[in-house]
Amino acid sequence: MAHMSPAVTLVWAALTTMFEVFLVYHLWSFDRFKSLRWNHGPRSGTFKRVMTYSYLTSIPLITIYAVGFSIIKYNNGFTVIPGMGITPTPYELWSDSAQSAILPLYLCYSFAWALEVVTHLEELCFWFFLIRSGSAKQDWFRSLYFKIWAIGSIVAIICMPLITVFTREDPYKCEAYTLLAGGLGSLSLTIWFLPILWTFPKFLQSLKKADVDTNTIVRLTKFHELNCIRVLFRFLFTIPLVILGIDGVRPHQHINDNMFATDLLGMISGIGCVVSSGITLIIFFPRSIKAEMASREAARELRRFPRSNAFGKDPMNMQRIYQHVSSNKLPPYEVVAPSHSTQKIPFEEMSDEENQKYWPSEMSPSLCMQPNRRMKDGNVEMGTVFTLTDDNLPKRSKVMRKSDINHLVYNWRSPLGRDSY
Structure with missing residues (x-):
């Protein structure tokens, strides 16, 4: 210039x-x-x-x-x-x-x-x-x-x-x-x-x-x-x-x-x-505005209802549930309050190192993960890892072999996204 x-x-x-x-x-x-x-x-x-x-x-x-x-x-x-x-x-x-x-x-x-x-x-x-x-x-x-x-x-x-x-x-x-x-x-x-x-x-x-x-x-x-x-x-x-x-x-x-x-x-x-x-x-x-709002709301609720003091004397025994999830090496998705409360108490997120340790990238195709679920009566059904039946496993493997779409298409978020490459 x-x-x-x-x-x-x-x-x-x-x-x-x-x-x-x-x-x-x-x-x-x-x-x-x-x-x-x-x-x-x-x-x-x-x-x-x-x-x-x-x-x-x-x-x-x-x-x-x-x-x-x-x-x-x-x-x-x-x-x-x-x-x-x-x-x-x-x-x-x-x-x-x-x-x-x-x-x-x-x-x-x-x-x-x-x-x-x-x-x-x-x-x-x-x-x-x-x-x-x-x-x-x-x-x-x-x-x-x-x-x-x-x-x-x-x-x-x-x-x-x-x-x-x-x-x-x-x-x-x-x-x-x-x-x-x-x-x-x-x-x-x-x-x-x-x-x-x-x-x-x-x-x-x-x-x-x-x-x-x-x-x-x-x-x-x-x-x-x-x-x-x-x-x-x-x-x-x-x-x-x-x-x-x-x-x-x-x-x-x-x-x-x-x-x-x-x-x-x-x-x-x-x-x-x-x-x-x-x-x-x-x-x-x-x-992602939706994800940012959800993250802020989760952090706000966690400050309002910490795990150690949530709902008075911890009627759901949330500390025990959290320890149970950790001991079974299951990712803590979400624990829902009793039916008389509308609050959701999110667990702490696992670090990337823990996710890599607990959920290796090369898992057996017969293993599937099921997250925690809230039942109609307000109780929580804990997430688990289950095995596909012998009838469904060949079908799933057949579909996976037929796909010619590169896996990067599914994982791409941005040129700098952690799951892009």
Whole structure:
């Protein structure tokens, strides 16, 4: 943004700062920042950490870039140049401290763009893998698409900063080549998303024919609609920057010498960047208002009726029930109060480690779990693990073998969901 007007940098700074505020609010409402922890449950592997921190690191870097140039631009203002009129003060007339900040700010921008490529390349490769997977047992981490994502991410992280460093002698050329390289990379990924958007309705229809549950269909339909909007704004983000980059590397600039055209393209790009990033945030960290309300209500009821003092002298002997559930290694679903009370007393949730210990991922197909049930007389029937009969077990196994739907379809919540991969 060395040659753009202060208004463009101010728009970028204002939009990215407001998005940072929305990011903090959304993550707090999502899970009180628990998803940002390094060890967030047993499924916080290397892949999830890379995806989480690459996305969340790119946003502050863009904010630093925009706010930094906005401060520099407004401190230097405009200058009258003979033959050109009133223009933003050229960088040659900036103070030494302002000129020394150009390269670090451009490096922030190039690193942020490289991390963004990592994020969107993973989404692109994953959905190509899922739509084209011909077997329910295909592994994402051993697929060709995962290798493409890994190689492409390494290339992006290495090449983007190197382009900025190698062209640092001329800030105008540095900006032009950075915009051109990052813009072409992001634009190509956005174009490759179009086949996914085109085939996704057919993919949903195939899931319906396979009798996939309604919740999964609804979840994927919501993702498809959000992704359509995001792709539109990503075009608004990348195309203007590609135009400015192509014009900037040419010997004679026609667009970059026109303040109106430069500012218009820069502002459109800023709006596209922030809106598409906001939709990415919603996709990566999808909030469930219903689940949040239920969780708050459960916590409120637990504070009102703690297990040790619930209903006076504990007429249901809830402590004994809780110990019985724990000793039998059954997940505590819910204990309901006597029939004269309408309150529900939720047990404490098990940790992820306990769930993994008590319910291993590879269970015998003959075992099924039954949760606690409230009977009509107000009593509680304890949950248990039971074995399918010899007649039903072959039928269940036959249905499972026939399914060609990859298990990731059922488990997918977001690119960062703990059960997604």
